[in-house]
Amino acid sequence: MARALIVVDFQNDFTPGGALAVPGGDEIAARIAELLESGGFDFTVATRDWHPPDHGSFRERGGQWPVHCVAGTAGAELHASLPVDRVDVIVDKGQDPAADGYSAFEGTGLERILRERGVDELTVCGLATDYCVKNTALDALRAGFRVRIDTRGVRGVDLHPGDSDTALDALRAAGAVVD
Numbered sequence: 001m002a003r004a005l006i007v008v009d010f011q012n013d014f015t016p017g018g019a020l021a022v023p024g025g026d027e028i029a030a031r032i033a034e035l036l037e038s039g040g041f042d043f044t045v046a047t048r049d050w051h052p053p054d055h056g057s058f059r060e061r062g063g064q065w066p067v068h069c070v071a072g073t074a075g076a077e078l079h080a081s082l083p084v085d086r087v088d089v090i091v092d093k094g095q096d097p098a099a100d101g102y103s104a105f106e107g108t109g110l111e112r113i114l115r116e117r118g119v120d121e122l123t124v125c126g127l128a129t130d131y132c133v134k135n136t137a138l139d140a141l142r143a144g145f146r147v148r149i150d151t152r153g154v155r156g157v158d159l160h161p162g163d164s165d166t167a168l169d170a171l172r173a174a175g176a177v178v179d
């Protein structure tokens, strides 16, 4: 059995200066690089939020977010600090205009990619704790993977104060190791 690292949506638009900046989103850069370079994983994945220009989560379409991570734009690029040479596969998510697409397992084939490589254990880090990290990790648990959340490697939006802590509690309750 094998271990994988999933780096969720560590992209320009979610870091300071970006369209949907997560507070302190860039502070996890060193930890993410450390995890990728640790040699502790058999397989590494970086996901990208990768929306069409008319995505339903955008305010102008009735959603709750500013336009962000439009496929092919600079804002959708992976953060420059990410050692992409240590990433085995990039998975693009959120491409269906009618779905939030918070989970990296939603419409991407990620589960199959992991199963094909014998992965049974995931470490999840990235952005944002209370949205895409949470939904990705919950889907992983539902699919039967063992899941660990690297708290030094995540940051949350916290639209409502405490959202990230609530998300981590929900993940613990669902069976994730949060440390």
Ligand code: VGL
Pocket (backbone or CB within 6 Å): 009, 014, 049, 057, 065, 102, 127, 128, 129, 130, 131, 132, 133
């Ligand atoms: C995300 C809000 C909207 C995330 C993506 O990556 O957590 N959050 N789209």
Ligand code: ZN
Pocket (backbone or CB within 6 Å): 049, 051, 057, 068, 069, 094
């Ligand atoms: Zn999005």
